[in-house]
Amino acid sequence: MVVLQANRAYFDLKMDGKLDNPDQRICEDVSSFVRNTLDIIILISSQFLNIIGFTGVLWSIAPELVYILIGYSVLGTVVTVKGFGSRLMRLKFQALQREADFRYSLVRVRDNVESIAFYGGENHEAATIKKFLASMVANFREIILWNRHFSLFNNVYEYAMIIVPSIVIAPRYFSGEVQFGVISQTGFAFHRILNALSIIVFKFDSLSGLAAQTERLESLLSALDDHSGDVRLMKRHLGKTSSAIGLNIDNDGDDTPLLNMRPEHISSGLSSHTMKRETNVVNIVPEAVPSGYISREVGPGLVLKDVSILTPNLKTVLFTDLNFQLAPGESLLVMGPSGCGKSSLLRAIAGLWSRGSGILQSPLRSETFFLPQKPYMPLGTLRDQLLFPVLSSNSNASSMHSDGDLYEALEEVKLQELPARVGGLGAVKDWSDTLSAGEQQRLAFARLFLHSPKVAFLDEASSALDANNETRLYELLSKKLEAYVSVGHRTSLVKFHTFVLEFRDYHSWKFCHRNEFVSI
Numbered sequence: 001m002v003v004l005q006a007n008r009a010y011f012d013l014k015m016d017g018k019l020d021n022p023d024q025r026i027c028e029d030v031s032s033f034v035r036n037t038l039d040i041i042i043l044i045s046s047q048f049l050n051i052i053g054f055t056g057v058l059w060s061i062a063p064e065l066v067y068i069l070i071g072y073s074v075l076g077t078v079v080t081v082k083g084f085g086s087r088l089m090r091l092k093f094q095a096l097q098r099e100a101d102f103r104y105s106l107v108r109v110r111d112n113v114e115s116i117a118f119y120g121g122e123n124h125e126a127a128t129i130k131k132f133l134a135s136m137v138a139n140f141r142e143i144i145l146w147n148r149h150f151s152l153f154n155n156v157y158e159y160a161m162i163i164v165p166s167i168v169i170a171p172r173y174f175s176g177e178v179q180f181g182v183i184s185q186t187g188f189a190f191h192r193i194l195n196a197l198s199i200i201v202f203k204f205d206s207l208s209g210l211a212a213q214t215e216r217l218e219s220l221l222s223a224l225d226d227h228s229g230d231v232r233l234m235k236r237h238l239g240k241t242s243s244a245i246g247l248n249i250d251n252d253g254d255d256t257p258l259l260n261m262r263p264e265h266i267s268s269g270l271s272s273h274t275m276k277r278e279t280n281v282v283n284i285v286p287e288a289v290p291s292g293y294i295s296r297e298v299g300p301g302l303v304l305k306d307v308s309i310l311t312p313n314l315k316t317v318l319f320t321d322l323n324f325q326l327a328p329g330e331s332l333l334v335m336g337p338s339g340c341g342k343s344s345l346l347r348a349i350a351g352l353w354s355r356g357s358g359i360l361q362s363p364l365r366s367e368t369f370f371l372p373q374k375p376y377m378p379l380g381t382l383r384d385q386l387l388f389p390v391l392s393s394n395s396n397a398s399s400m401h402s403d404g405d406l407y408e409a410l411e412e413v414k415l416q417e418l419p420a421r422v423g424g425l426g427a428v429k430d431w432s433d434t435l436s437a438g439e440q441q442r443l444a445f446a447r448l449f450l451h452s453p454k455v456a457f458l459d460e461a462s463s464a465l466d467a468n469n470e471t472r473l474y475e476l477l478s479k480k481l482e483a484y485v486s487v488g489h490r491t492s493l494v495k496f497h498t499f500v501l502e503f504r505d506y507h508s509w510k511f512c513h514r515n516e517f518v519s520i
């Protein structure tokens with residue numbers, strides 16, 4: 001849950017791409033870690049009691065056996081740790097990683113069956129899965145091989161000592177010093193203590209598994225720590241910027257804005273950066289990659305002052321010194337060639353991405369709504385799809401939107417027949433598979449109309465729609481919403497927006513009124 005909620009760590013971990021399979025670490029590694037840790041704690045406690053109980057007995061019969069036991073178990077532990085330790089731990093770590101990769105490759109096929117079938121990519125996918133399987137099996141083979149070596153050592157270690165107590169006690173028995181029963185008593189105590197002192201040798205299999213799980217969980221936690229360190233760094237950076245312009249920082253990193261601005265600061269925050277509402281053509285090649293963060297402010301409109309944005313790998317500047325402002329009631333269409341950074345701009349506005357420089361003023365996150373190109377269809381009912389991200393079980397959801405509202409929203413996007421087709425608003429389906437791409441986009445528009453935010457951000461949200469549907473939805477959008485920013489490629493969208501921001505070649509952009517827009 002922390003991964004999902006804290007400062008959207010799930011998004012950053014995925015964008016970083018440094019941590020493999022966090023899902024497996026959370027689901028399986030955590031449960032095995034807890035189970036194995038409990039087993040080991042119980043075992044250590046019982047062996048500790050054995051040591052206390054039997055050392056006294058053995059010491060009273062033959063103290064030299066206690067010395068032999070200590071020396072022998074130290075030797076066994078050193079050989080186990082040095083000879084087998086790091087290798088078996090690495091193999092077990094790899095086993096967890098490769099098993100997770102293999103499972104993920106199967107899940108990817110399940111999630112993309114249609115695309116794979118259209119491409120006829122079965123052989124390619126089968127070969128990829130086989131590769132993952134082969135690497136998992138190869139690792140298991142190596143584990144078996146090393147386990148065989150270790151079992152051999154383990155047996156030798158255990159049985160080499162079997163007659164030692166008898167050898168030490170036998171002369172005393174034959175000289176009448178001790179009775180026969182003392183021999184078996186000595187042997188019993190000796191082996192109980194040997195088991196207890198050699199816990200690392202005898203339980204090495206579980207311990208090496210536990211070490212591998214611990215290492216995987218530790219790297220997950222340190223990735224989360226790094227992430228929160230980055231967030232703190234960003235806050236500190238934003239703190240400096242904000243105090244310079246008189247802002248009040250209050251960031252819990254979630255649904256609230258990064259900076260909370262007191263109303264009296266809203267207009268003053270950017271007063272030193274007066275914007276000119278005029279056609280802007282900027283073509284700058286940056287001399288150095290900006291290494292800081294974009295400063296964020298809350299305001300009624302959308303204002304960008306000298307904003308530069310980096311790609312997630314921090315290696316490339318997508319654009320520099322982007323300046324424009326939208327007052328409430330104005331809308332913007334962002335156009336430009338693929339890969340120029342249009343979605344990255346929306347990510348920055350949404351607060352999902354902050355690496356770059358400049359100042360970005362936008363409304364409160366709770367007043368905005370984002371529509372990605374591929375709508376997210378959560379698991380659940382048709383009602384859940386419409387209300388997302390509000391939980392339909394939430395009592396506020398039903399008081400805010402009656403079933404009548406939901407039917408009306410569906411009618412607006414021309415999906416009025418959908419409930420009857422799928423079995424009502426309570427029907428549960430795999431919606432990404434059940435609905436066409438265009439239907440999913442229309443459903444996302446219905447979701448947007450139901451939430452009726454002040455500002456909407458649409459990233460090619462109508463790309464799968466025919467021209468008629470797209471026109472209808474944009475007409476509705478312009479009537480229902482105060483402001484919106486769309487990313488799109490079709491010039492037919494220009495008429496629904498007040499301004500156009502057009503990215504051209506590398507680092508070049510143009511901001512103009514729609515009447516001045518000339519497509520190149």
Ligand SMILES: Nc1ncnc2c1ncn2[C@@H]1O[C@H](COP(=O)(O)OP(=O)(O)OP(=O)(O)O)[C@@H](O)[C@H]1O
Nearest residue numbers: 015311312313318337338339340341342343344345
């Ligand atoms: N995780 C990442 N690591 C490195 N580079 C990335 C990452 N994500 C995106 N990029 C790069 O950032 C650039 C901008 O991506 P973005 O998605 O903003 O482009 P776009 O203009 O929206 O493209 P399109 O019109 O094709 O959707 C692209 O060149 C892309 O390859």
